[in-house]
Amino acid sequence: MAYITTMTMLAEQWGANRIVTGAGIPRPCGDPNLNPEGDRVLRREIVGCALKALQTEVSGPTVFVPDVKFAS
Amino acid sequence: MRLELADFPVKEARFGEKTAYSGGRLEIHKEELLELVRKDGRIAFADLDLAFPGEKTRIVNGRDAVEPRVKVSGPGGVFPGIIGPVETVGEGRTHRLSGTAVIASADYAPTVFSGTGAKNSALLDMWGEGAKRTPLSRTINLVLILRLAEGVSEWEAHATIQEAEFKVAVRLAEATRELVPPKLEVMELKPVDPALPRVLYIVGCITEAATPHSSTALYGLPIKDSMPTFMHPNEFFDGAVTTDARRGYGSAIYTWMWMNHPLILGLYEEHGKRLNFLGVIFQRTRFETELGKQVTAAMTSQMARLLGAQGAIFTRMTESGNNLMDVMLTVQACERKGIRAVFVTPEYSGNDGTEPPMAFATPEATGMVSTGSSQQAIRVERPDKVIGVEKGQGVQLLTGDPLLSPWGELVLEQGRYLFGWPDWFGYLNFTGREY
Secondary structure, three states: OEEEEOOHHHHHHOOOOEEEEOOOOOOOOOOOOOOHHHHHHHHHHHHHHHHHHHOOOOOOOEEEOOOOOOOO | OEEEEEEOOOOEEEEOOOOEEEOOEEEEOHHHHHHHHHOOOOEEEEEEEEEOOOOOEEEEEEEEEEOOEEEEEOOOOOOEOOOEOOOOOOOEEEEEOOOEEEEEEEEOOOOOOOOOOOOEOEEEEOOHHHHOOOHHHOOEEEEEEEEEOOOOOHHHHHHHHHHHHHHHHHHHHHOOOOOOOOEEEEEEOOOOOOOOOEEEEEEEEEOOOOOOOOOEEEOOEEOOOOOOEEEOHHHHHOOOEEEOOOEOOOOOOOHHHHHOOHHHHHHHHHEOOOEEEEEEEEEEEOOOOHHHHHHHHHHHHHHHHHOOOOEEEEEOOOOOHHHHHHHHHHHHHHHHOOOEEEEEEEEOOOOOOOOOOOOOOOOOOOOEEEEEEOOOOEEEOOOOEEEOOOOOOOEOOEOOOOOEOOOOOEEEHHHOOEOOOOOOOOOOOOOOOOO
């Protein structure tokens, strides 16, 4: 399981194994402040990061950070 | 800033031929008050009823509550920005009818059908298990029953209910304008012994950027996105902090509670004795990104440090984990800046009290005060009288829910459908203990 959330600290406390840093609470995989192309790139990177996390062995709560700059 | 709070305690209330106060007895001219309210074309129906502590009365469709107050001297008026101009309040003299509340029991056709922006209501029982869970069962309540006209927007619904409620409250308090108060309290943060510990109160307010009203307003302006704001405690006593009058279910804070805030009053009481009360930081919380949460924690703790605080009391005001995170991170940031923190909050430990009480915690949050668990189901008895709906009618607690009959015994899951529960500010006597 990989859990995409902006509240990574909370996910760690609750013992989620694979945690992927998301963009915002009501919009974990997107950002309405970006243009459609920027939003698509952001979404792809976050989901791609989650897919990589799923293929990674972990031994406890581990945070995976997508290679993006969260603008807002 | 010096505010004289002139207290006119109410021991008895009844409807009569004029609105007058004398020796603890409040007479209320019903038609005169209703006329004030019916002038508003957005109100299709209005009525008034009285509910007394201990009687088996259930008030339904509860949305907000307010204490009758009026400004008799000094700048501005009560509820600035709402029923008067925006002027910094908290000075001069304010008259209050203590032991009473005006409860807005209102209904209208919603346009938002789900989510945090939808309207909702709560039940207020004047007796039994329900009464133990709200400070508003101990007051003599004048219930303002409203049905709004068709086609009002959500914002208009809020504004209409709130304006009607506040106008009635101020008119009641007007009855004391020329009278000598039985009791006068002077609220002033005088300079004190510099050796006393300097203490702040930091209130982590739920505010929602995407709803018609963000749920908490300063001087009538709903706070949607802001950094912490420093306020004098006297501003609270004059109604500078108000709430969304569409949303009355349990976890809401009502205007009455801001005006009678137990921690602000308690800190005032100890000012110059055990501590030096510096004032109140009003902190917007529920930032939707981790960056926002870190920034509010950094800015709030920095404000506390710049104000010279050595200690701070924290509260929050929703069961949301989102609000909790912001407050917890601020507790952490204050402790790291050398400011001792105490966090007063209800807990969420499940119906039997065995589940983890907090969704999130920082290791620095070692000073915690529990005000009870809000997740226990509560059984409330059958009432003799229901105020707010016609005989036999049902009520809707959350928009979209099936109608509930308030006329019989009820088991309320989590109890949060009770007006004033859980206890965010410590106005009741519940706590949680490990054993």
